[in-house]
Amino acid sequence: MTTSSVNWPVAALRDAELRDRTYMRVGGRVRWLLEPATPQELQLAIVTARERGFVPRILGGGCNLVIEDGLHDCLVITTDRMKRCFRPLRGSSRFDEQTQQGELVHIDPAEDPRLVVWAGTTLQKLCSTATDLGLSGLECLAGVPGQLGGGIAMNAGGRYGEMWDCVELVRVIEPDGRMLDLPRAECTPRYRNGGLGERVVAGAILKLVPRTRALVRERAKQYLKEKNDAQPLTEWSAGCVFKNPDKQRSGGLSAGQLVERCGLKGRERGDAYVSPQHGNFVINRRNASSADVLGLIEELRAEVASQTGVQLELEVKVWCREPG
Ligand SMILES: Cc1cc2nc3c(=O)[nH]c(=O)nc-3n(C[C@H](O)[C@H](O)[C@H](O)COP(=O)(O)OP(=O)(O)OC[C@H]3O[C@@H](n4cnc5c(N)ncnc54)[C@H](O)[C@@H]3O)c2cc1C
Structure with missing residues (x-):
């Protein structure tokens, strides 16, 4: 290289x-x-x-x-190198005022329970920082890998809440290069979609809720255990392949349950296979090619559609060689 x-x-x-x-x-x-x-x-x-x-x-x-x-x-x-997470200066409500000094000013987190976070901060670092400060609101992301920018773009979350629940303001860069601060009220995040279109997330101010450290830690631990029991977190995957379909269309079944019902758990293609633990995870055993993974995903989608009539929509993003 x-x-x-x-x-x-x-x-x-x-x-x-x-x-x-x-x-x-x-x-x-x-x-x-x-x-x-x-x-x-x-x-x-x-x-x-x-x-x-x-x-x-x-x-x-x-x-x-x-x-x-x-x-x-x-x-x-x-955004890998943009890993900063700190508390805002006293009385500041603007992203701009985050300077080096911001990290040095000791404000009681209960007085100002906000964090300024740059796009590349990992969600796990964010969760542990919030836990250490006794700030609640991010426990729903325990065990979710990725970064703040991706978490906001995808509105990452689960049954206990979503990324956008604690966003006060998001700093974005428009396709024309303008940097803008969007207050939460001006945004329309949806299920696994931050609703930002072509905008790039540079960072965000998150507003959390002061609680005891022990309570935040306990809650995060419990959610992580539940997630670990249900999902293959340590295997090489891209998280949930499909969005959960509308419950009325799917008879109340999630995407993973539909895959399981159709007998597709464990299905293999090359070195890619459907997790026996969770039907919505496709795993790379070691040497899977993108053709293995994408071929298997198409197979699942076609099989679920033919057996149940439900058209599954991709949650994962796919980058093909030809843009578009
Ligand atoms: C084991 C495992 C478990 C998971 N569990 C969950 C879960 O419980 N809930 C959940 O919601 N997700 C889950 N995921 C999926 C994933 O962790 C989340 O979607 C996460 O938010 C992705 O963040 P990322 O930084 O990795 O984004 P990437 O994968 O790098 O990117 C995803 C998309 O976001 C865009 N993007 C990334 N950064 C920015 C930015 N700064 N500005 C604008 N767009 C950007 C990318 O262009 C791409 O379109 C899981 C994944 C794995 C592997």
């Missing part, structure tokens, strides 16, 4: 491998990978990419993503 930051205003890699940047460990290379370290660098990366004719794709933790093998002749921006 050739490293070159000469031609880009932020750190950049040429012909970068994407496989190991995904949880599923599937995917090829990309012509350019830009690695901004701050929201301002992210903005600069987007503007420069677009000036040069690229429509950038944004990579967070790669935990809800299946990337096709081969060379993607396009440009990806990763």
Whole structure:
């Protein structure tokens, strides 16, 4: 791999491998990978990419993503280096005022239970920071891998709540390069969709609820245990493949239950297989190709449709070599 930051205003890699940047460990290379370290660098990366004719794709933790093998002749921006999470300055309600000093000012979390978080902060780091501060609201994300930006873009969550439940403001970059602060009231997140369209998440201010540390920790531990019992968290997957269908159409069954009902648990294609633990997880045993994974997903969708009449919709995002 050739490293070159000469031609880009932020750190950049040429012909970068994407496989190991995904949880599923599937995917090829990309012509350019830009690695901004701050929201301002992210903005600069987007503007420069677009000036040069690229429509950038944004990579967070790669935990809800299946990337096709081969060379993607396009440009990806990763938020991996944008890992900051801190408390806002006293009395501040604006993202801008987060400076280095913000981390040093000791405000009682009960007085101002907010966190300023940059896009690349991992959801697990976020959960543990909130727990340490005795701030509740993120326990629903215990065990969910990925980053803040991806969590907001996907509205990650589960039965106990969703990412957007605690968003006070999200800082986004518009396709034309403008940086905007969107208050929660101006956003319309839905089930597994932050509703931000083409906007890129640079960070957010989260508003949490002061509780005792012990209570937050206990709750997170319980949710994590339930998740661990139900899902193959340590295997290489992209999380739930399909969104849960409308319960009226599916007779109250989730996507995983439909796959199970159709006898598809354990179904294999190459080195990819459907988890025997949870029907909505496709696992890479070690050397699955994107064709194995995507072929198996199509097989599941077709089989569920033919046996039950329910058309499953993808939750995972798929990056094909040809953009669009
Ligand atoms: C074992 C396992 C368990 C999981 N459990 C859950 C669960 O319980 N609930 C749940 O909701 N999800 C779950 N997921 C899926 C995944 O963890 C979440 O969707 C997570 O929010 C994805 O974040 P990410 O940073 O990895 O995003 P990526 O996978 O990197 O990206 C996902 C999408 O978001 C876009 N995106 C990423 N960052 C940004 C940004 N800064 N701005 C704009 N768009 C962006 C990408 O372009 C892509 O379209 C699970 C996944 C795994 C592997």
